[in-house]
Amino acid sequence: MMNAKIFKLFILLLISVTTLLSSRGVKVMAMTPTNPFTATEPDKSSPLRESKEGLFRGIYFSTDVFGFIYPLFVKDKYYSAEVSATLNLKNRFFPVVEAGIGYTDIVSQLYEIGYNTHAPYYRIGMDYNMQYENGKPNYIYLGGRIGYTSFRYNVNAPPLQDPIWGDEAPVQFSDVACRAIWAEAVGGVRAEIVKNVYMGWSLRYKYPIHKGPIVHGGPWYIPGFGAGNKGVFGATYSITYYLNFSKKRP
Numbered sequence: 001m002m003n004a005k006i007f008k009l010f011i012l013l014l015i016s017v018t019t020l021l022s023s024r025g026v027k028v029m030a031m032t033p034t035n036p037f038t039a040t041e042p043d044k045s046s047p048l049r050e051s052k053e054g055l056f057r058g059i060y061f062s063t064d065v066f067g068f069i070y071p072l073f074v075k076d077k078y079y080s081a082e083v084s085a086t087l088n089l090k091n092r093f094f095p096v097v098e099a100g101i102g103y104t105d106i107v108s109q110l111y112e113i114g115y116n117t118h119a120p121y122y123r124i125g126m127d128y129n130m131q132y133e134n135g136k137p138n139y140i141y142l143g144g145r146i147g148y149t150s151f152r153y154n155v156n157a158p159p160l161q162d163p164i165w166g167d168e169a170p171v172q173f174s175d176v177a178c179r180a181i182w183a184e185a186v187g188g189v190r191a192e193i194v195k196n197v198y199m200g201w202s203l204r205y206k207y208p209i210h211k212g213p214i215v216h217g218g219p220w221y222i223p224g225f226g227a228g229n230k231g232v233f234g235a236t237y238s239i240t241y242y243l244n245f246s247k248k249r250p
Helices: 002-022 024-031 066-072
Strands: 056-064 078-089 093-107 114-129 139-161 168-194 197-212 232-244
Touching (some): 093 139, 168 232
Antiparallel strands (some): 056 078, 139 168
């Protein structure tokens, strides 16, 4: 219980720091006074104007550290390792590809049911910079993803006993094949901490689109999606390096 509280405080601290860094550029612009008598036509190089640099600006390479930290503080022992590549198109649209590996090996203390699986998963999607007019490297974004995984899982449970004859029947399912497709709504922040190095967090709502074939009640944990059969919430906290192909920042 104490570990869960520490984990929540740790995540809130990370989110607060990243959000403050992201809002740094917006506050500076808001505090700068404008004299209507001396105002001039904005320079053509201003970020408030459409840039003529072209469509492609750079690539963000990220790794998610949330999947490593999460199991250290909570009882649900499922892990994930994830990387992503995001294109910067006019500092406004961000097509993204994500790939990772999900893993769990857990035994329920209440029912003594064991479940384990490990498999890769993939997502594709798009983010939209809600602050693109500021021309700053830090920004808040909204986006969406489509995820897919193909995996096998194992279930082990105590044998069932016949109440009449007393015989026991084993409950063990091995290498059960399953595939899953889901959609994600994403919102997050990305903030530069040193030149071309970023930290960022995202919150996600995941909703299953397809899961099957369903046998023996279906999987408890789906790599890349999480635990549960309905919509679930997820989060990422990533470290990012930006490969800049633009003459200007970002």
